[in-house]
Amino acid sequence: MKITRIETFLLKAPLGEERFWSSQASFPERKSLLVRIDTDAGLSGWGEAGQYGPAEPVASQIHDVFAPMLLGEEARQPAVHWDLMYSRTRDFGAKGSTIEAISGLDIALWDLIGRFHEAPIWELLGGAFRRTVETYATGLYYRGPDPTDLAAGLTQLREEAARYREEGFSAVKAKIGLLPPRDDLERIAAIREAIGDDILLLADANHAYNTHVACTVARELERFRIYWFEEPVVPEDLEGYRRVRASTTIAIAGGECEHTRYGFVRWFAAHALDIAQPDPTAAGGFTELARICAAASAFHVQCLPHVWGSGVALAAGLQLLATIPPAPYTASPRAPYTEPLLEWDANPNPLRTEVLEEPIVPREGKVQVPDGPGLGIRIDERAVARYTVAQRCSE
Template sequence: MRVTEVDAIPLAHELDEGRSFGHARGLTSRRSCVLVRAETADGTVGWGEALATPRTTAAAVDEVLAPMVEGIDPYEVETLVERTHAEAYNVAGGPVLQSALSAVDVALWDIIGKSVDEPVYRLLGGGDADHVVPYASTMYITEWEEDPADPIRDAVDEGFTAAKLKIGRGVEDDRRRVETARNLLGDDAHLMVDYNGNYRLKQAIRSVEALEPYDLTWIEEPVPPEDYTGLRKLTDRVDVPVATGESHFGRFDYGRLIRDHAVDIVQPDLGRAGGLSESRFLAKLATTENVAVYPHVWNGGVGVAAALQFAASLPSYPHNDNLPDPFLFEFDRSENPLREELITEPFDPSGGTLDVPQRPGLGVEVDEAAVERYRVD
């Protein structure tokens, strides 16, 4: 079985005028991703997704990775990180090529799973996982100045028992937003906050201290992702777990976070961090320092499927059945047809659980007509 074709497909959806949304560091008016379609000589097709600038990342796939991958056995997938660092060493660690590699890697794992009639998580060492607990990634900063209570009410109505909010515009605004969410979710709900790196260290400390009464499960990107010293100092200072990872790329970035105990939780994005192979490596590395792993998920339908397969493969170490710890899985609640329309059976996070696909490979079928609708090359 050899890979005969690797195609990169840039996709984008423009939001309606006046509907930009985002976080404390800026808003976006579009959703985008890159799909990779890989095919073998026997006609098996695998899909992967990169969460990155669409045309630039597609070009990286076409110019750097496709020539490297076409002709290989898909089972060689776990050599791609090393080959990329050897053959494209001057750009290998950057966000564009790392994101492109992520999509290619996931597509090859999809092929392998289909070839042996198993879901990918089983090939990665997962047990009998069949579902996760989704948390609503919501309460975005919006161009239309949405009442922050509205998206939390929507999440509660959909059956979510956990949520993550966007904050980072000032301590008092942080407190109001978190208080609103806690009152609507109830005392028992898991509640997380995401600063998107908008504070300096002492600002972050003041905010975390002000939010202490609201029993946060974790705080995410309290300072910029490149501020490793600030992350470590904050982690040492506060009691609430500190998380980061969506803006880090591959083993060298994550190795530093884990080795230095800069955070309590790392959050690889399957569309950026190097795909399933590299994220699997990072997860094993994290266990050596007792650092938790929860994937960052802000992807289209293929990327969500990959993240679910990865999540289902993760060990519970050091916890066992005597200390139940529900696996919290991010589910974005903003507008994104690339999540809802690109796969034939969209994911349903309502009711407090989210099923892990059990069909071979990633467990989803891509709607190629929808892919063409959102194609931008």
């Protein structure tokens, strides 16, 4: 099954008044870079590449750097292609958009071999530990015309948090770090009050703090029974991570901006994390995520992949999550203490549902792992065309 064609689709969906903010940036639109690989067997595989920066440099690497390596080659060997793509770009790649490009191609190749063998990716990776996955709602961002307006934010957060409770989520994640810590703690207090005591609450600073501020915030967050504190400090500061982790009983999570096993193993060796969050579309696709999860387990770090993007990225996260062993094994598996949780981005994003013919949507906070071949999804190509603002093709 030879690779005959590689196509990328840059999808954009403007959010208008629904735009939202994290501590780092505003989100005026949702965007995704989808990858399709065609073969001489008539089968096509889909992937998604990158989440964080502009998609154009990622598309450029797919077409200008990697397509010449892949066109005409056998498709049924993603790990071989991964190693060649990584090794031949080591001198200028190894991180960032280069690995995002490799990730999108790798996901599309795994989707292809799944379609070739008529098996889901979870089966090709060794089997599913679970066929139903619990999700947590990622929401509770800064919204409205003035995202720093504390009073307006509290009203909006109470409503949003109550909605997640009604929808049956057992865990929700809130943003912190845009406002001064005292104001952010008021936001967390309002959310805890709205969701009650039974729902797990997670806090994500998107690396907004210095170590000493992060330690203070962690101590204050303990009052609200926060389960994990995500990205307290910048990802370069592993010593800062270690210090925050030593200062609190809250689990420390991070790694969504890290790439490959080479990047993650430094965090594990530094004892910087309780929970590692590699993103399948950014940290290296299925081939590399399986290795990152294996490395994490060797250091007794829980692996809960970061999931953000279109329905394709969500499907990739779901396939991977099915294959992650309980950590640790017990006779009574329970998310998130032993079982992994799937990140469900609850923010507005038409690309999450519309590009899939059967959208993946949680019911009572849970989603089913699909049985279908590859990623287990069918792409609605008319929806892809509707949102595509730039398209490139290599053949």
